[in-house]
Amino acid sequence: MITEFLSYGFVQKGLIAGSLVAAACALLGVFLVLKRLSLIGDGMSHVCLTGVALALFTATSPVYMSIPVVLLSSLGIMKLTQKFRIYGDAAIGIVSAAGLSVGLLITSLAGGFNTDLLSYLFGSILTVTTDETVLCGLLFIIILTGICLFYREVTSACFDEPFAKTRGIKVGTVNAVLVMITSVAVVLAFKVVGIFLISALLIIPPVASLLVARTFKQVLCLAVVFGVLSVWGGIYISFVWDIPSGACVILMNLLFLLGSYTYNKIMGK
Amino acid sequence: MSGIIKAQNVNFAYTRTPVLENISFEIQPGDYVGIIGPNGGGKTTLLKVMLGLEKGKGSIELFGTPLPQFQEWHKIGYLAQKSPVSQSRFPISAQEVVLMGLLGRRGSRISVGELKQVYEAMQQTNTREYADRIFNDLSIGQQQRVLLARALVSHPQLLILDEPSTALDASSRELFFNLLGNLNKKQGVTILLITHDTGEVGKYISKFMYIDKTLVFFGTKPEFCHSKAVAEKLGAFAQHTIDHLHNHHGHCPLGADCEECAHDH
Numbered sequence: 001m002i003t004e005f006l007s008y009g010f011v012q013k014g015l016i017a018g019s020l021v022a023a024a025c026a027l028l029g030v031f032l033v034l035k036r037l038s039l040i041g042d043g044m045s046h047v048c049l050t051g052v053a054l055a056l057f058t059a060t061s062p063v064y065m066s067i068p069v070v071l072l073s074s075l076g077i078m079k080l081t082q083k084f085r086i087y088g089d090a091a092i093g094i095v096s097a098a099g100l101s102v103g104l105l106i107t108s109l110a111g112g113f114n115t116d117l118l119s120y121l122f123g124s125i126l127t128v129t130t131d132e133t134v135l136c137g138l139l140f141i142i143i144l145t146g147i148c149l150f151y152r153e154v155t156s157a158c159f160d161e162p163f164a165k166t167r168g169i170k171v172g173t174v175n176a177v178l179v180m181i182t183s184v185a186v187v188l189a190f191k192v193v194g195i196f197l198i199s200a201l202l203i204i205p206p207v208a209s210l211l212v213a214r215t216f217k218q219v220l221c222l223a224v225v226f227g228v229l230s231v232w233g234g235i236y237i238s239f240v241w242d243i244p245s246g247a248c249v250i251l252m253n254l255l256f257l258l259g260s261y262t263y264n265k266i267m268g269k
Numbered sequence: 270m271s272g273i274i275k276a277q278n279v280n281f282a283y284t285r286t287p288v289l290e291n292i293s294f295e296i297q298p299g300d301y302v303g304i305i306g307p308n309g310g311g312k313t314t315l316l317k318v319m320l321g322l323e324k325g326k327g328s329i330e331l332f333g334t335p336l337p338q339f340q341e342w343h344k345i346g347y348l349a350q351k352s353p354v355s356q357s358r359f360p361i362s363a364q365e366v367v368l369m370g371l372l373g374r375r376g377s378r379i380s381v382g383e384l385k386q387v388y389e390a391m392q393q394t395n396t397r398e399y400a401d402r403i404f405n406d407l408s409i410g411q412q413q414r415v416l417l418a419r420a421l422v423s424h425p426q427l428l429i430l431d432e433p434s435t436a437l438d439a440s441s442r443e444l445f446f447n448l449l450g451n452l453n454k455k456q457g458v459t460i461l462l463i464t465h466d467t468g469e470v471g472k473y474i475s476k477f478m479y480i481d482k483t484l485v486f487f488g489t490k491p492e493f494c495h496s497k498a499v500a501e502k503l504g505a506f507a508q509h510t511i512d513h514l515h516n517h518h519g520h521c522p523l524g525a526d527c528e529e530c531a532h533d534h
Contacts, residue, residue, distance in 0.1 A: 034359055152379075156369045159359050162322050162349055163419070167372040168342040214403070216361050 005239050010126045014235055017128040018249070020136035021189045022201055022227035024143050026209075028182050029202035030223050033210070034158050036088070040077065040179060041199035043092035044186040047073040047099030048195050051187070052120045053106035062120060063132055063187055070183040073099055078179060082172075123194030123246030125235060136188050143181060147220070150174075155216060192231065193246035201227065204253040208260040226256040271333055273298050273427055273459050274319060281311070281318050281325035288314045289325065292484045296461065298426075301453045303474040304463045310481040312463045313350055313431055320347060320429065332426075346370070346420035348413075350431035350463070363407065363415045364400040367391055370422035390422035391415075393448060395441075409436040417445070421452075428452070428460045434470075446470055 005011060025041075032038045051066025058065070073095050080091035119127070147154060156164040157174040165171050182202070189198045209222035234249030272295035281289040288311045296302060304312050318325035321336050329336040332344060367387045368379065391397040394414045399407060404415060413436045420428060428449070434442045450473040452458040464470050477493040479486040486493060 152369070152372055155361070156372055159361060159366070159369065162317075163347060163369070164372070165322055166320050166342055166345060166347045167369070168340060169372060210358055210360065213360055216359070216365070219360055 001240065002236075005236060011235065011239065013128055013130070013133055014125040014245075015232060017133040017136045017188075018125050018192045018231035018235060019228045020133070020140045021185065021192050022205070022231045022249075023224045024136070024140045024185045025189055025198075025201040026205040026223035026227035027143050027147060027220060028178065028185055029206040030209070030219055031154065031158050031178055032182065032202060033206045035175075035178075037179075038203045038206075039089060039092050039199065040074070040182060041186055041202035043077065043096035043099070044070050044074060044183050045190065045195045045198040046096040046103075048120075048187060048190050048198075049103030050099045050106065051103075052190075052195070053103045053110065057106055057110045063135070063191070066187040066190070067184055069099075070187050071180055074179045074183040075176075078176060120190055121195050122244055123190070123192055123197065123249075125192045125231075125245045125249075128191050132188065132191065139181070139184055139188060143185075146177070146181075154178075193249050197246050197250050200250045200253060204250070204257050205230070208253070208257040211257075211260040211264040226253065226260075230256060272296055272330070273300075273332060274461075275328075275330040275333075276319065277328045279315070279318060279325050279327035279329065281314055281323060287482065289318065289480075290483050292327075292480070294478065294484060294487050296459060298459055299453070299457050301449075301460045301473055301475045302462065302478055303470060303476070304461060304478045304480060305465070306480040306485070312480050315480055316429055316431055316461070316463065320345070343371070343423040344426045346423065346425035346428045348416055348420045348428075348430045348433050350435075358405060361404050362401050363396060363404050363411075364391070366404050366415055367396075367400075367418045367422050370419040386422050386424070387418075390418040393421060394418040395444065410438055410441060413437060414441065414445075426458060428458055428462075430460070430462045432463050432465070434464070434466060442466075446473060449473065 006015075029038065029041075032040060047070050048066050051069035052062040054060075054069065055062040055065035077088075077091045077095050080086045080094065081088050086094075153164075153169050154174055156167065157169055157171045161171050185202075186198050189201055193201060205223040205227040206219070208226050209219045213219040213222050230249050230252035233252040235245050237243070237252070238245035238248040274294075274296040276295075277293045279289055279292040280287070292315065304315070306312050314323060317323040319329055319331075319336075321339075331339045332341060334341075364387055367390055368383065370390070371383050371386065388397065388400075391400055394417050396411065396414045396418050399411065399415075404412060407415065413433065417430075417433060420430070430449075434445055437445055449460055449462070453460050453473065462470065462474070471490070474490060476489055477486065478484065479493075
């Protein structure tokens with residue numbers, strides 16, 4: 001069964017793209033969770049709806065259309081928090097609601113929901129294109145390189161922001177880059193699990209990892225392992241039982257979270 | 270002698286509520302300044318504005334360089350009043366936390382020399398024994414000592430400490446103030462310390478700064494203790510501080526230098 005599963009080209013492409021996106025989201029998610037910005041993924045995913053609706057309306061690529069829309073929204077969140085001193089969660093809520101309502105409005109103007117839009121809402125990992133897979137690979141390499149090169153700076157900025165500023169670290173730039181890369185990851189992730197479930201890829205693997213890891217490097221590595229294994233397990237289950245892949249991926253993630261919690265309790269960590 | 274910190278007409282307000290108004294002062298190398306004042310008087314905000322953590326109006330120079338252009342952050346050690354890290358689940362060892370204090374100096378690579386500095390700072394603050402433990406697993410007092418080691422690790426010329434002894438037990442507090450006293454006297458480290466513990470720390474402090482939205486007083490300890498004009502101007506809080514300075518442990522912290530005590534005796 002597994003040999004048959006792996007022999008399909010679309011499955012191979014889905015597994016590669018899904019693994020890369022899951023790994024990218026897991027790495028970013030660790031920093032977002034620790035900075036208490038994890039719901040930014042949820043907000044950005046709602047904004048994706050505007051990008052997808054615009055793309056369907058103008059018959060262009062949803063991924064390429066959504067990237068600038070989500071990037072602009074992430075900048076909007078940052079401006080709201082910095083310039084208007086609005087709390088981060090409130091700013092995310094405002095932009096998220098704006099994104100969702102504009103998306104629905106465009107969808108309505110275009111004549112209502114159709115199959116294409118539903119596939120973006122609930123994910124269709126097995127329809128990932130080669131270009132999108134390459135984009136996922138690029139994103140993962142950029143994130144990994146960034147973390148390796150600026151590990152101490154990024155860690156310090158997440159651990160204690162005011163102190164990091166007194167070390168001369170440009171915390172504002174670190175935050176901006178983190179949010180903008182997250183925006184791109186969110187766009188690339190909506191094909192894997194769908195707009196409604198993207199934030200789970202950013203939150204669950206890091207949280208599960210934080211429950212069992214003893215060092216920060218372990219947290220990063222384990223989050224990636226949990227994220228990638230969830231994609232593989234989820235796609236396999238989806239293939240065998242012919243059920244939605246996005247939901248299966250997230251349920252696998254939840255299984256890892258349950259396992260981590262149990263381990264945490266047993267070990268008394 | 271040029272000041273290590275020079276503040277001119279510093280103002281700060283949260284939305285429309287002024288917190289600091291027209292504050293000007295100059296801190297000289299080797300000063301040990303105790304910053305006192307009532308709660309909500311703007312002491313912590315002043316330190317934050319001086320470090321660029323809050324954007325105020327006016328001019329601030331650190332080591333002769335205007336704050337926006339200042340780059341030599343390794344010359345400054347900072348310990349905040351309330352660290353955002355104490356409640357965090359961040360799985361990071363105490364040693365790694367101390368290592369963060371060296372970031373401004375040498376970029377990302379960790380050298381043997383840096384590890385030696387971390388070891389020394391942890392030795393100074395008696396935190397060496399739990400260097401490998403997860404920071405979040407330590408008690409609040411232990412965390413505070415690790416954060417002090419982080420402030421000291423870059424061998425700063427200026428230490429800025431915001432109520433650093435609050436979470437420390439009596440013996441740790443004594444060790445802590447002795448350490449600061451030695452750093453100031455033997456190594457010439459300039460210290461700015463927000464404290465309400467004027468009795469214990471009073472014997473080390475050379476100058477007092479009283480902040481209550483404005484700079485009400487800045488001068489030497491004898492001037493602060495013995496100026497009747499200051500006492501009248503500052504009211505109950507200052508009188509309490511002066512009394513505390515004189516009565517703590519039953520002796521005057523100024524010792525033989527205190528003219529008032531000499532007259533009394």
